[in-house]
Amino acid sequence: MANTTDARIRARIIEYADNTPEPPVMSRAGIVTTGCPRCLRTAWRQHDAEGPVWVCASCGHVEGVIVKCPHCAVAMTPPPMGAPDRWQCPTCPRVAATGESAQDIEERERQRLAALAALNEAIALRAAE
Template sequence: MNDFVDEARSRVAHLLRMANTTDDRLRAQIIEYADTTPEPPVISRGAGIVTTGCSRCLRTAWRQHDSEGPLWVCGTCGHVEPITMRCPECDVDMIPPRMGAPDRWECPTCDRVGSTLASS
């Protein structure tokens, strides 16, 4: 099978193939899970997939980015929470990075920049 065929498969097809089971009850649970949870984000060039704990259900939330800025989306309960950053010098909300841009936040009043990604 070529890569294009694999990319064209649905999320349900990928999960069922990974589970590798013929148990109808388990297959139904996998299909229900895929239908009721958001899609994982596309892996970005700079950051890969970034996760945190959901503030509601404590499960995994993925970092995603829409036209208004970055946000956390829970993969289990679907809770959406915006990501914000305050300038430590001016105490104002920093301007989030544009969609597709590196994680570089800018202060609107001073030249300070920041990142939400922890450095190791």
């Protein structure tokens, strides 16, 4: 519980804790939440046979998790059940985790390309010896 002497803040914290459902069992990806678009309460990320979904613990609304490639503007392929949270673009080599921004995804791709360029340079130097 938060360390506060303000009775109003403490009451809001207690109300939130009392009205927030317990999270699901933690998976390898950890516990991920978002706001439910219908009731604005807590939705937990779950994984069913068709892929990851958001499930609202309050109203039961279920919605598929979608991650879009910022470069190709297509839905990325979700990770298989039990695998790490690593989405893959079906048309380019970009990867992402749920909730990452387009900037995060593009920065990872920039780093990947820089690493490949450095590796190619090292291979070329080694071949020249």
